[in-house]
Amino acid sequence: MKLIILDRDGVINHDSDAYIKTVDEWQPLPGAIEAIARLHHAGWTVAVATNQSGLARGYYDEATLHAMHDKLRALLAEHGAEIGLIAFCPHGPDDGCDCRKPDIGLLLQIARHYDTSLEGVWFAGDSLRDLQAAVTVGAQPVLVKTGKGTETAGKQLPTGTLVFADLAAVADALLQG
Template identity: 50%
Template sequence: MKFVFLDRDGVINEDSDDYIKSVAEWRPIAGSIEAIAKLSQAGWRIYIVTNQSAIGRGYMDFDGLFAIHDRLQKLCAELGGRIDGIEFAPEHPDHASDMRKPNPGMLRDLAKRLQIKLDEVFFVGDSYSDIEAARAAGARPVLVRTGKGRRTETKHSLEGVPVYDDLAQFGAALLAS
């Protein structure tokens, strides 16, 4: 079984410093949904692993989050793809548990439930907290330049971390390997 874990905001959809708080604000990055569908069709199991502090900050509720995730899953399904699961950390950063990235809790918890080892799992993110979480959990970090990716690439040491322009480029490279 092959697994890819993805951050959401900045990897799959456009990010915003004002947070993505509704389906109306949620816009997929060009090629991202297609990349998920192609990976899924090729036998990769896809999981979303995302911080969603807009809930902890009171900017949105769980119904709003689930509506966004429903939209994401429907778009993937329309292209013949599938997202196997979505994990999220809703807490405010000031009250973060081990589940909130950069902590590795979500990744480790998901791996435990799936009964897999993380050393063969790619975790694709756009922020340094994604890279840190992947490293701490023993997963294989990947950076995309969308979202906060370009800033992350210039500000942090990414030795050993593959960098792609976007999720579509990563997906194509993975499928070609």
Template identity: 55%
Template sequence: MSTKLVILDRDGVINQDSHHYIKSLAEWIPYPSAIQAIARLTQAGWTTAIATNQSGIARGYYDETELKHMHDSLNALVAEAGGEIAHIAYCPHGPHDQCACRKPLPGMLIDIREALGLETLQDSWMIGDSLGDLQAGQAAGCQQALVLTGKGQRTLDRHPDISASDTPVFEDLAAFTAWLLHDGDSR
């Protein structure tokens, strides 16, 4: 039996993004509809995990303790709404560090697969707002969806072929969740 898994990018999908990085809990502003969407996924039997590039750590903008505060707050909000995040994978490296985890590479998704004891991610979804998110999902064998929050609209404007591909495009995580819970299971 396969686990129904949705892997989410964080900044721009679950919370507001910033060109100046999200450096503190005070700057981490979740989309209320995204928190509710994660809860709905949990309640419908889906497992959720997060794969997030956090190069602000390598750049010295914040440290892993501050990131933990953000993720503790995220977990608390999701739990309060009746949901659960099974695993959070993050890449603390910069774009030139030649790591295996930074999206568009699939390292974090493989980490999630291993942490959850899954053999494959072929029945899983990777939801993101950037081309790198989609590429990581594809490299890991996931289905992908683009949300237009965060950098999503800019990503679609720069890569209009996304909407012509098998990658569905949604206004936000709540719209993806509504689609998945009503239509997507039959895919």
């Protein structure tokens, strides 16, 4: 199975320090939908692992979150593509769950769903916690310089982290590889 895992905010869609709270605020980054579609058409399964503490903070409800994901699915459908499992952590940073990245619960949920190992699977994110989670499960950490990625690039990255300008560049690398 050819599997890639993506963080959501800052990788697929614009991010905001004030949180993405409505379907209208959920706007894809330039080239992101097309990148996912290209991967899908080349036989890749694209899954998502996303912290969504805005749920715990009361900024939006689960129905709104699902509506955001429905918008993503609809945009991909316009390209004849789809996205796989979208695993999300609804907890706040102090809730003590095992799914909030850099913990690995979301990644393990994806591995169980697809009955596959995450060894070497690319996990693309824009934050250090995404990269740390990738390393913990043996996945390949991939940093995109969208969202908070440029800021993250200035930090001490895990050994072996691959760095790309955006999701389109990640797709290019996988499709040429």
